[in-house]
Amino acid sequence: MSKGWNASDIPDQSGRTAVVTGANSGLGLCTARELARCGARVLLACRDEERGRAAESRIRTAVTGADVEFVPLDLADLASVREFAEKRVPERIDLLINNAGVMALPYGKTADGFERQFGVNHLGHFALTGLLLPRLLDTPGARVVSVSSGLHALSNIDMGDLNSERNYRRWIAYARSKTANLLFVHELARRLARAGSGLVAAAAHPGYASTNLQTAAARMENRRMVERVFGFGNRIIAQPASMGALPTLYAATAPGASPDSFTGPGLLGWRGAPAPSRRAGWTLDDVASERLWVASEQLTGVTYPGLSS
Numbered sequence: 537m538s539k540g541w542n543a544s545d546i547p548d549q550s551g552r553t554a555v556v557t558g559a560n561s562g563l564g565l566c567t568a569r570e571l572a573r574c575g576a577r578v579l580l581a582c583r584d585e586e587r588g589r590a591a592e593s594r595i596r597t598a599v600t601g602a603d604v605e606f607v608p609l610d611l612a613d614l615a616s617v618r619e620f621a622e623k624r625v626p627e628r629i630d631l632l633i634n635n636a637g638v639m640a641l642p643y644g645k646t647a648d649g650f651e652r653q654f655g656v657n658h659l660g661h662f663a664l665t666g667l668l669l670p671r672l673l674d675t676p677g678a679r680v681v682s683v684s685s686g687l688h689a690l691s692n693i694d695m696g697d698l699n700s701e702r703n704y705r706r707w708i709a710y711a712r713s714k715t716a717n718l719l720f721v722h723e724l725a726r727r728l729a730r731a732g733s734g735l736v737a738a739a740a741h742p743g744y745a746s747t748n749l750q751t752a753a754a755r756m757e758n759r760r761m762v763e764r765v766f767g768f769g770n771r772i773i774a775q776p777a778s779m780g781a782l783p784t785l786y787a788a789t790a791p792g793a794s795p796d797s798f799t800g801p802g803l804l805g806w807r808g809a810p811a812p813s814r815r816a817g818w819t820l821d822d823v824a825s826e827r828l829w830v831a832s833e834q835l836t837g838v839t840y841p842g843l844s845s
Contacts (some may be wrong), residue, residue, distance in 0.1 A: 541782070546790075547791070548574060549789065552630035552631065554628055554629075556631075557634055558560050558749065559591055560591040563683065563775045564636065566777050566781035568597045569602075570720065571788070578604045581607065581636070582606060588606035612660065613658045614647070614648050629675060630677065640706040640707050651704070654698060658716035661825075662832045672735055680724065680738070681736045681738050684718050685714040687707070689816045691708045693716055693719065693829055721796060722819060723825035724820055725796035727843040728795065733841055735742070737796065739798045743775060775807045784799075798813045
């Protein structure tokens with residue numbers, strides 16, 4: 537990996553189509569903007585229409601001639617995921633950036649009854665990727681990038697309690713959902729290799745980047761002191777969202793990105809240019825990744841053509 541890789545190193549993306557989930561703010565917005573700047577057509581897959589259209593406008597203001605479009609997608613509702621895949625995306629997809637996520641929310645459930653962090657961060661993206669897989673497989677040079685977190689190292693998944701019904705601890709549930717992201721990428725890469733496919737599945741994480749993800753839960757619960765603490769950390773310690781997006785952009789576009797790689801900031805995994813990142817050994821467990829895959833197929837009802845068990 538080149539030292540100091542940055543957005544100016546992104547190869548020309550003209551003629552390519554990217555889907556970026558959660559592109560209305562933070563890492564997703566920065567990722568979408570830079571892909572558009574390099575010539576890609578970018579679909580901004582967002583839950584909130586007002587914020588999605590505002591992001592579309594912001595990118596067009598920042599990038600002259602940007603080809604971007606808001607497309608509604610609610611990862612907390614599998615019906616929305618199916619509608620998005622069936623009716624709202626083109627036949628050609630070069631990049632799928634599974635970026636959207638929630639963090640450390642109070643206990644809640646998705647429209648389909650899954651614990652919210654597991655449901656949005658993992659199951660929604662598992663279903664989306666499976667439904668878009670035929671188009672990705674048909675596109676030479678396509679990639680799937682899933683955004684995890686260094687906090688995955690706080691906890692392995694619990695296959696006996698995927699929905700955290702026995703004992704919900706918000707940060708542990710978040711860590712498990714981010715472990716699930718890495719296990720998903722690991723198993724997808726394994727299955728693609730067995731099938732002889734050139735589709736690349738990789739993972740990335742932003743380190744500590746300043747986004748609204750840190751303060752969303754505190755704001756939701758009106759915990760103003762916690763919100764102020766996280767806000768202070770974002771201002772003083774965190775790197776800008778534009779830097780946090782670089783590992784995702786590297787995994788999505790750099791020639792050196794490899795299947796099942798995990799890219800993060802190079803300085804202690806917190807800040808700086810993209811570099812190979814350390815990951816917990818349990819995220820490379822073939823047995824665990826296969827078990828989670830099978831469970832995810834059963835929970836979502838989505839199978840992967842040519843890759844399913």
